[in-house]
Amino acid sequence: MGKALTNQAMALFKSQVFLFLSEIPRGECIAYGELAKKAGFPSHARQVGSLMKNLPKDTKLPWHRVVNAQQRISFAENTDAYLRQKTRLEQEGWVIVGTKLVLNENS
DNA sequence: CTTACGGCCCTGG
DNA sequence: ACCAGGGCCGTAA
Known part of the structure; x- marks a missing residue:
């Protein structure tokens, strides 16, 4: 059982996540x-x-470059959120089948 | 105080 | 490749 994060730890967590994401x-x-x-x-x-x-x-x-550990968009296929993320990823060269990021045409 | 709920993850079937 | 089950842990109700 890990102890609860202090407010300060949470603040650090957030800033680090945003930094690495950027x-x-x-x-x-x-x-x-x-x-x-x-x-x-x-x-x-x-x-x-x-x-x-x-x-x-x-x-x-x-934010759209964050996917789950199976390289899938973590939204159901028929949702707006899914479409927004898919569109943005496709603009960056990704070929996507369903929720799965198959490959990137540019790299 | 306790439930419920996620833009999750891992381990088997 | 797909799914279920358990674990996870901060946040809102």
């Missing part, structure tokens, strides 16, 4: 869990998801 280049992507690890909190994948969900709509952060 460094993901166009054409690449990263898993929620990977981002959590890099930020120093390996068991907080879901919290990364929450952070993404709560980003302001006009954010400049590349």
